[in-house]
Amino acid sequence: MIIYKQFSFDSAHFLPQVPEGHKCGNMHGHTYLLTVYIEGQPEEHSGWIIDYGDLKKAIKPIIDQLDHHLLNEIPGLENPTSENLSIWLWNKIKPLVLGLKKIELKETPSSGVIYEGF
Structure with missing residues (x-):
């Protein structure tokens, strides 16, 4: 069984590796939508794979590092x-969340990434 929880955050960034004149080379922002998927079997007593409140507590400090910040200034996100x-999010979340299956990150409603780790 796979459960999920969504988180959103607003961040600015620019992409320094794009060709000169590419619009993404300019600073701009996104409202990101992160979905965290957890795989497991419901625990017999609670009936849960994980308490959504516990998941929120685990992810909140990571989101706080990104929300209303310039991503280029965060170590590892130049x-x-x-x-x-x-990849950065996966590496932060994986040690905290047992059963992490995949994450989905949307930078716009129609564009995003699904990552299942390496």
Whole structure:
């Protein structure tokens, strides 16, 4: 069984590796939508895989590092593409959340990344 919880955050960034004149080389912002998927079997007593409140507590400090910040200034995100941000998020979340299956990160309603780790 797979459960999920969504989180949103607003961040600015620019992509320093794009060709000169590319619009994403300019600073701009997104309202990101992060979905965290957890795989497991419901625990017999509670009936839950994980308490959503506990999941929220685990993820909140990570989201707080990103929300209303310039991603390029965060160590490890000097080239903050959605792909690189997904890897960064995975590496922060994986040690905290037992059963992490995948994450989905949308930078717009129609564009995003699904990452299942390496």
